[in-house]
Amino acid sequence: MESIEAVVIGAGVVGLACARELARRGFETVILERHGAFGTETSARNSEVIHAGLYYPTGSLKARLCVAGRKRLYDFCTTHAINHQRCGKLIVATSTAQESKLAALQQQGLANGVDDLQRLSAAETRRLEPDLACTGALLSPSTGIVDSHGLMLALLGDAESAGASLALHSPLQRGSLDANAPGMVLESGGADSLRFVAKLVINASGLWAPEVAASLAGFPRALIPANFHAKGSYYALSGRAPFSRLVYPLPEAGGLGVHLTLDLGGQARFGPDVEWLRDPTPGQPIDELDYRVDAARADTFYAEIRRYWPALPDEALTPAYAGIRPKIVGPDAPAGDFLIQGAAQHGIPGLVNLFGIESPGLTACLAIAEHAVRMASEGQAG
Numbered sequence: 005m006e007s008i009e010a011v012v013i014g015a016g017v018v019g020l021a022c023a024r025e026l027a028r029r030g031f032e033t034v035i036l037e038r039h040g041a042f043g044t045e046t047s048a049r050n051s052e053v054i055h056a057g058l059y060y061p062t063g064s065l066k067a068r069l070c071v072a073g074r075k076r077l078y079d080f081c082t083t084h085a086i087n088h089q090r091c092g093k094l095i096v097a098t099s100t101a102q103e104s105k106l107a108a109l110q111q112q113g114l115a116n117g118v119d120d121l122q123r124l125s126a127a128e129t130r131r132l133e134p135d136l137a138c139t140g141a142l143l144s145p146s147t148g149i150v151d152s153h154g155l156m157l158a159l160l161g162d163a164e165s166a167g168a169s170l171a172l173h174s175p176l177q178r179g180s181l182d183a184n185a186p187g188m189v190l191e192s193g194g195a196d197s198l199r200f201v202a203k204l205v206i207n208a209s210g211l212w213a214p215e216v217a218a219s220l221a222g223f224p225r226a227l228i229p230a231n232f233h234a235k236g237s238y239y240a241l242s243g244r245a246p247f248s249r250l251v252y253p254l255p256e257a258g259g260l261g262v263h264l265t266l267d268l269g270g271q272a273r274f275g276p277d278v279e280w281l282r283d284p285t286p287g288q289p290i291d292e293l294d295y296r297v298d299a300a301r302a303d304t305f306y307a308e309i310r311r312y313w314p315a316l317p318d319e320a321l322t323p324a325y326a327g328i329r330p331k332i333v334g335p336d337a338p339a340g341d342f343l344i345q346g347a348a349q350h351g352i353p354g355l356v357n358l359f360g361i362e363s364p365g366l367t368a369c370l371a372i373a374e375h376a377v378r379m380a381s382e383g384q385a386g
Contacts, residue, residue: 015042019208020159021373027166038175049327054148058113073368093147093250096138181222229332236276239321245272297323332360346379
């Protein structure tokens with residue numbers, strides 16, 4: 005068998021960031037990707053928002069890695085000429101009953117280290133966005149948008165320049181782990197199937213991370229979380245964008261509410277909603293995913309959007325695209341944190357599993373990569 009120092013499973017934005025971090029630290033690195041291109045799932049089907057870090061419980065991985073990752077991501081975009089815009093975001097209260105939630109969200113952000121949030125009255129908000137209806141708002145100046153494909157190209161370019169290689173059409177078929185033996189035996193499929201030993205393995209397979217962990221013989225099954233998927237549909241707005249900033253309602257169960265985002269060309273879109281897919285069967289493969297957007301789901305969007313933009317015209321929304329969030333808690337549970345498992349948790353030196361890497365994974369990708377690679381190398385050394 006061949007021997008490879010480091011393997012990253014999954015070439016989404018987080019997997020590419022991990023491969024870049026490994027290669028820049030001098031590890032011979034191979035990225036295994038099941039599809040014929042990088043970043044075709046969650047990384048390419050989201051709002052492309054650079055989040056400030058105000059939503060997440062203080063001290064959680066989401067809070068810490070989002071705040072740290074946001075700063076690094078803006079710097080990375082600047083140094084690598086990646087198209088992005090620090091456009092800012094307004095989180096709006098649409099009734100006086102929501103004002104206390106807005107204040108609590110501001111305090112949550114401050115506790116997380118987001119120190120530029122500004123409370124605005126309804127009049128102050130309308131001076132910024134005249135068409136916006138609200139009783140008050142929270143302005144997040146450090147929120148922005150980014151070209152996610154350009155970001156992934158730059159991450160892959162850095163990784164390859166440092167010696168990493170990307171193997172497409174190479175799904176991980178199975179692996180064998182032994183806490184008392186050096187390295188992990190992995191087998192990849194595809195036309196150029198491989199069997200090799202790796203010292204470091206980072207499971208960054210997103211929607212499929214629990215399934216990948218289950219394919220590793222010797223991994224403790226009790227440590228594999230449930231695999232829930234929540235689909236979110238987006239609808240494009242016909243005509244001119246009504247706002248120059250992103251507009252978000254207060255968060256809801258499973259997501260951040262039907263919000264307005266902008267692409268870098270100025271086109272407005274609304275979404276995502278939350279559609280929980282079928283319940284998972286532990287240890288069983290997840291079906292191929294349906295990314296089609298049901299035009300009829302837009303009917304529920306109109307009422308939600310008109311709470312903060314009453315002038316939304318009839319028939320103005322058209323299906324755009326859908327994405328699916330990798331979740332490790334179900335619809336009746338509080339929102340889950342990232343689950344990043346290393347040797348201290350599962351006892352396998354050199355292996356790190358990245359479970360439940362949904363939003364703000366794009367924002368936090370560089371910070372997640374540093375965290376995961378440190379865990380992998382320290383666990384392997386131990």
